[in-house]
Amino acid sequence: MLLQVVDLKVKYGNIEVLHGINLEVREGEIVAILGANGAGKSTTLMTISGILKPSHGGIYLDKTPLHKLPAHEIVKLGIAQVPxxxxxxxxxxxxxxLKLGAFTRRNDAGTAAAEEWVYELFxxxxxxxxxLAGTLSGGEQQMLAxxxxxxxxxxxxxLDEPSLGLAPILVKSIFQTLREINQQGVTILLVEQNARAALKLAHRGYVMEVGNIVLADTAEQLLANPEVQQAYLGG
Known part of the structure; x- marks a missing residue:
């Protein structure tokens, strides 16, 4: 198992916002986390990447305990977040x-190769x-992120809400590129309110409600699930 989240609890002050969640991501997968605003999706990603610290439980990358490490060390081990x-x-x-994204790398040739890879993708x-990045369109800024x-x-x-604020045609283009990135060997954990687009992209998914995971299944089964359809797919 590439990534394991085990009985994870997170607090904001005295208020617990994740209540002991468990999830797994296998190498080569695209896994989606679905849920309404306030469900705890972004908190989950922020805790995996080390920006928030758990009050209980653990996060493991190839059995390395990430919850004991600072965020920059987690990036070095192979986890990067698109906020x-x-x-x-x-x-x-x-x-x-782009060069700021390579701050943990010390190999100039490797950095140049990564930059060319990004230009091939986008x-x-x-x-x-x-x-200047501030003059890019919203879609171009998402590609840059x-x-x-x-x-x-x-x-x-x-990835935290990559479709947010984008036109449907841009969402389709970016999600196609995410599939290509995955096919080139990058495992993806995706938080996304556009549940239909996320499940069409993903292999598996988790549904979160108020700090708990209430459903876990293949993307195909979640798309066909009547409760998921009613709550997140508009019918």
Whole structure:
């Protein structure tokens, strides 16, 4: 098992927001986490990447306990996160943003190769490499945020609401690229409110409600589940 989350509890102050969740991600998978606002999806990703610390339980990458490590060490081990809202550096160029994603790497040749890989995945970024990131469209900024995370050559890419605020045609394009990234060897853990798009992309999924995982199944079974259809698929 590449990633294991075991009985994970997280608090904001005295308020517990994750109540002992368990999830697994196998190497090569795309796994989706679905749920309404406030379900705990983003908190789960932020805790896996070391930005939040658990009050109980553990997170393991190839059996290495991530919950004992600072965030920058977790990146070095192979986990990179694309945050909700993109969080690019608007006053830096596209290329400068990408180079920041490679801050844990010490191999200039490897960094250059990663940059070329990003440009192959997102050709528009190659055209805009000297452009200030703040002047990009929303879709281009999302591509840049994904590209920046890929610069560390992660084993697992964590994505938090990549479709947020984007037109449907852009969502389709970005999700097609995510499939390509996965086929090139990157495992993906995806938090996404667009449940239909997420489940069409994913191999498996988890459904969260108020800090608990209430359902886990293959993406195909979740798409066919009447409760999931009513709650998240509009019918």
């Amino acid at each position: 909700e809202g993109r969080r690019i550096f608007g006053t830096l160029t596209v290329r400068e943003n 050709p528009i970024l190659a055209e805009r490499r000297e452009q 994904i590209g920046r995370a890929l610069m560390s050559r992660p084993k697992i890419l964590l």
